[in-house]
Amino acid sequence: MSRSSERWRRLALRALHHACALLVAVAPSVASPDSFAGDEIDRKRLPPELAALDDDELGRLARMSPLPPLAEDRSNRFAGNADAAELGHLLFFESRISPKGVSCATCHQPERYFTDGKALAEGVGVARRNAPTVVDSARRRWIGWDGKFDSVWSQALAPIEHPDEMGSSRERLLRTVRDDAPLRSAFERAFGAFPAALAAATPDPLADRSASESDAPRQPVVNETTVLVLKALAAYQRKLASGPTPLDRFIAALKDGGGAVGEADGLGALSPAARRGLATFVGRGGCYQCHRGSSFTDEEFHALGLAGANGRVPDDPARLAALDFLQANPMNSAGSFSDERDSPKAAMVRGLRRSGELFGQFRTPALRGVALTPPFMHDGRFASLDDVVRFYDTLEGASPVGHHGEMLLEPLGLGEEGRADLVAFLRALSPDLPDSGIWVNPSGTPMRTGQGGNER
Amino acid sequence: MKSSFARNGSAPKPPSGPRLLLATMLLAGAASMTACDRPSDQSVGGGVSSSASPSSSPSAVPVTAPPSGTVAGPARASAPATVRTFELGPDAREASSADGTYRVRWEPEGGAIPDAEPFAIRLEVVRADGKPLAGDARILVDAEMPHHGHGMNLVPVVSRAAPGKFVASGMLMHMPGRWVVAIDVEEDGLAERAQWYVEIE
Numbered sequence: 178m179s180r181s182s183e184r185w186r187r188l189a190l191r192a193l194h195h196a197c198a199l200l201v202a203v204a205p206s207v208a209s210p211d212s213f214a215g216d217e218i219d220r221k222r223l224p225p226e227l228a229a230l231d232d233d234e235l236g237r238l239a240r241m242s243p244l245p246p247l248a249e250d251r252s253n254r255f256a257g258n259a260d261a262a263e264l265g266h267l268l269f270f271e272s273r274i275s276p277k278g279v280s281c282a283t284c285h286q287p288e289r290y291f292t293d294g295k296a297l298a299e300g301v302g303v304a305r306r307n308a309p310t311v312v313d314s315a316r317r318r319w320i321g322w323d324g325k326f327d328s329v330w331s332q333a334l335a336p337i338e339h340p341d342e343m344g345s346s347r348e349r350l351l352r353t354v355r356d357d358a359p360l361r362s363a364f365e366r367a368f369g370a371f372p373a374a375l376a377a378a379t380p381d382p383l384a385d386r387s388a389s390e391s392d393a394p395r396q397p398v399v400n401e402t403t404v405l406v407l408k409a410l411a412a413y414q415r416k417l418a419s420g421p422t423p424l425d426r427f428i429a430a431l432k433d434g435g436g437a438v439g440e441a442d443g444l445g446a447l448s449p450a451a452r453r454g455l456a457t458f459v460g461r462g463g464c465y466q467c468h469r470g471s472s473f474t475d476e477e478f479h480a481l482g483l484a485g486a487n488g489r490v491p492d493d494p495a496r497l498a499a500l501d502f503l504q505a506n507p508m509n510s511a512g513s514f515s516d517e518r519d520s521p522k523a524a525m526v527r528g529l530r531r532s533g534e535l536f537g538q539f540r541t542p543a544l545r546g547v548a549l550t551p552p553f554m555h556d557g558r559f560a561s562l563d564d565v566v567r568f569y570d571t572l573e574g575a576s577p578v579g580h581h582g583e584m585l586l587e588p589l590g591l592g593e594e595g596r597a598d599l600v601a602f603l604r605a606l607s608p609d610l611p612d613s614g615i616w617v618n619p620s621g622t623p624m625r626t627g628q629g630g631n632e633r
Numbered sequence: 634m635k636s637s638f639a640r641n642g643s644a645p646k647p648p649s650g651p652r653l654l655l656a657t658m659l660l661a662g663a664a665s666m667t668a669c670d671r672p673s674d675q676s677v678g679g680g681v682s683s684s685a686s687p688s689s690s691p692s693a694v695p696v697t698a699p700p701s702g703t704v705a706g707p708a709r710a711s712a713p714a715t716v717r718t719f720e721l722g723p724d725a726r727e728a729s730s731a732d733g734t735y736r737v738r739w740e741p742e743g744g745a746i747p748d749a750e751p752f753a754i755r756l757e758v759v760r761a762d763g764k765p766l767a768g769d770a771r772i773l774v775d776a777e778m779p780h781h782g783h784g785m786n787l788v789p790v791v792s793r794a795a796p797g798k799f800v801a802s803g804m805l806m807h808m809p810g811r812w813v814v815a816i817d818v819e820e821d822g823l824a825e826r827a828q829w830y831v832e833i834e
Contacts, residue, residue, distance in 0.1 A: 233834055240748070466809055475749040477786055477807040525751060528787045528803040 217432045224444060226452035230459065237459040242428040244471045244545075247315055247418065251517040252328050252510040255408045256315075256415055260367035262615075265413025267360055268406065270618045273353050275343035277301045281336070281410070284308040287616050290549035291417065296557025302341035305493075307557035310550050313543060315415040318476035318525075322539045322555040323499035327526050330411035331508040334403065347403040351375060352383040354406060368405050374398045404514045417616065419545045420609040423447055424455075427605075447605050453595075454602025462569070462589055462599060473544035473606070480537040481586065482576040483554065490576045491537035495555070500531050548604040562603050566596045718795035719755050730825035733761055735818050737827040746806060746833065751787065753802040755794075758818055766797045771819035774801035776812050776831070809833045 217239050223230070230238065255261040272280040279300040285291040291310045293299065298308035306322050314320060314329050326332035336342040337350055354360045355371055364371060374395060375382050382395055392399075426446035447455065458464045469475045478496040485492030504526060508514045511523035539555045553559040559568065568574070570591045591599065610616070725740040739756035746752060754774070758766050772791050777784035787803045794800055806812050815828040 236834065469749050469809075475807045477749065477805075521751060524790070524803060525787060525805075528790060530784070530786055530788045534783050 219431070219434065222431055222434065222444070224449075224452055226449055227456055230456060234456070234459040237465045238428065238455065239432070240470050241473070242422075242425045242471055244419075244425075247415070250315065250328060250330075250411070250415070251520040252515040252522065253330050253408045253411055254516040255367065255405070255412050258367060258412055260363065261409040261412040262416055263413075264354075264360065264363035264367050264406070265409040265411065266615060267363055267619055268354070268410055269413055270620065271353065271360070273357070274337060274350050275301070275345045276349065277344050279343045281311075281333075281343075282618065284336075284342070285311050287618065290546050292550045294551065296552050298342065300336070300339075300342040301344035304339070304341050306555050307552065309542065310546060311414050312417045312546055313419050313472070314417070315411070316472055317474075317540075317543070318522075319478075319503075319540055321499070323495040324478060324540050325499035325502055326506070327503060327510050327522060328411065329414050330404070330407040331506065331510075331514075333407045333410045334508065346385060347399055348383040348385060350406060351399065351402055352381070355383065364406070364409075367409060372398050372402055375402060400514070404508065407508075413615075420611055422545060422608045423451070423605040424602075448601060450598045450601035451605040452602075454598035454600065455605075457591065457595060457599050458602055462591070464569075464599075467541045468544055473547075474541040476541070478535065478538035478540055480534075480539070482537075482572075483556075483558070484574055484576050493555070494536050496538040496540075497531075497533070497535035500529055500535065504529060544603065544606050546606065546608055548607050562600045563596065566591075566599050566603075570596050716792040716794040716800050718798055719800075721755060721757055725757075726829050728827040728829060729761070730818060730827045732825050734825050735760060735766075735827065737816050737818070739814075739816065741804075742800075746804075746831065748833075749805075749807045751803060751805045753800055754804060754814075756799050756801060756816060758797050758799070758816075766818070767820055768796075769820070772799050772801075773817040773819065773824075774804070774815070775817075776804065776806060776814045778808065778810055778812055780811055781808070806831070806833050 218235055220228075220235075227238070250256040268274065269281045269285075272278045272283070274280060277300070283300055284293045284298045284304075285308060286293055291312050293308045296307060298304040298306065309322065311329075317329075318324075318327070320326040320329055320332040321335075326335070334347070337345050338347070354364050355375060355377065361371060375398060382392070383399070386392060423446040426442050427444060430443040430446070458468075467475050467477075467479055480491060480495075483491060503509060506512060509523075509526050510520055511518050511526045515523065517523070547553075548562060551561055553562065553565045559565045569586070570589045572586060572588045575586070589595075721738050721740055722744075724744075725738040727736065727738040729736055735758050737756065737758050739754045742753045742755060756772070756774070758770075758772065760766065774789045774791055775784060785805050786807060787805045789801045789803045791799050791801045810833060812831045812833060813828050814831050815826050817824050817826045
């Protein structure tokens with residue numbers, strides 16, 4: 178058959194297929210033999226509030242706990258380095274980094290689960306977004322509400338240099354390390370001698386410079402040394418891991434058969450209200466669709482139709498604007514400062530898809546410890562979890578743009594009692610807080626908690 | 634009031650972990666690779682000629698942002714240095730392309746699609762008569778959620794492992810519900826698509 182006639186034959190077949198398309202669009206589905214996490218749970222042990230869960234819902238419940246081991250950060254060879262973490266710990270609370278006396282801990286306060294309690298972060302000025310917790314940040318695929326960064330260390334430079342946050346520079350950051358004996362000692366334990374090219378001299382190679390005063394020959398060593406410090410900050414934050422929650426104890430009791438309904442470390446770890454809220458979360462509430470797995474996040478981005486500053490439609494491009502920056506950033510996982518540029522994360526960065534649907538999408542926040550971090554959403558618009566749940570329950574004030582191209586979000590109609598149950602469940606995700614020096618200012622401010630807990 | 638969050642589609646709900654239900658689905662006549670067959674300009678998945686490896690190696694200089702206004706996706710990831718050949722298992726999904734020119738089979742590496750995590754698929758393409766795929770054929774892989782109107786957040790990268798055998802990495806199904814996996818074979822200026830429903834719990 179000639180190529181021409183073959184082409185016509187295929188075109189004719191194609192037309193036939195188009196005609197038949199409607200007839201075959203809904204084909205029967207066939208189950209795969211994959212495992213069922215819900216099998217780990219003995220249905221007979223389910224308390225009455227959860228007895229009606231179907232197999233899908235039970236599987237979702239089973240996958241909520243335990244947290245898997247923390248994955249390695251292949252872009253940061255110092256991620257597990259104790260000396261680097263010690264330097265990072267000192268620097269996290271070091272306000273001399275900023276000419277205005279702002280430190281990382283200004284917005285990430287241990288006593289507030291490493292948030293600041295404000296709607297919008299406040300440093301030198303007021304930032305555009307709410308300060309998220311840094312607890313468990315090493316587990317996040319993308320960092321920041323818009324996922325502008327792909328690692329904790331690459332993110333750490335942004336607040337240091339942002340005029341509304343710390344208003345500093347990498348030169349000042351390094352000067353602070355170089356000129357402070359404990360900081361310099363910690364640096365040299367982790368990384369070796371401080372670079373001779375940046376030693377104190379007249380003129381100071383780390384003097385503040387305006388953007389137009391480029392010091393091109395010295396810039397590479399400034400950048401490389403800055404990245405070491407950033408990786409030390411990440412090594413510290415990697416240690417800020419959430420502990421077990423009441424939900425973990427509840428699910429462990431379901432899986433292992435330990436603890437009775439009335440025991441606080443067994444099935445009694447969740448109150449009846451929290452159990453009802455759990456049923457809503459894995460079922461009719463649909464929360465699980467984005468808040469997935471044991472971290473309660475899909476690590477990706479969604480647009481909820483939250484009205485923008487104009488009071489009508491979303492006006493923060495969020496993920497759409499972040500993507501170009503992320504891919505162009507030489508400090509991303511695929512960039513020259515990464516310690517492994519061929520990692521799966523680096524491949525993800527290179528392979529990100531850019532499209533208009535990313536407009537207004539924000540990262541799905543993880544929910545472990547969520548009750549400890551008010552206010553909520555990317556701009557802190559909701560003061561309490563009750564407000565957040567009320568939004569999903571009623572969608573009052575939402576812009577009618579839906580989720581992507583479809584109205585995936587609809588008012589849930591939970592009512593006051595159902596909302597309270599869901600909030601009780603979210604509070605049961607508050608972890609035990611460690612009695613660890615790593616969680617406090619090295620100068621010695623103990624951590625306290627003001628909210629959360631397992632309300633009954 | 635019921636939320637549309639409730640399960641997508643009418644598929645039965647067998648027990649599973651992060652799991653998939655599959656339909657050997659059929660071709661919604663979407664054989665041609667025209668723009669109108671795609672949900673958006675960006676939704677064409679990563680592709681590779683069956684005789685070439687894609688794209689560049691990682692750069693030691695700042696990554697260049699795509700030019701303003703381009704409709705092309707971001708720079709494709711480099712292919713793995715070596716992609717080993719493979720034999721698909723008995724559970725591999727199989728379907729004919731739209732016009733029956735090709736038989737396409739695929740399976741996720743590791744046997745199951747992970748929950749909201751990147752994964753790769755291994756796929757095999759042969760002609761209906763069993764002859765090997767021509768060396769200049771091009772394979773494209775993509776997936777979308779037809780009910781949501783969006784696709785994956787990553788552009789898959791397809792690498793050739795052996796004649797007619799490919800690995801598509803950078804797949805990511807980040808939401809539960811019905812996805813459509815589409816594998817296009819492009820040859821001699823024509824393309825044919827094989828596609829499947831994949832139900833993610």
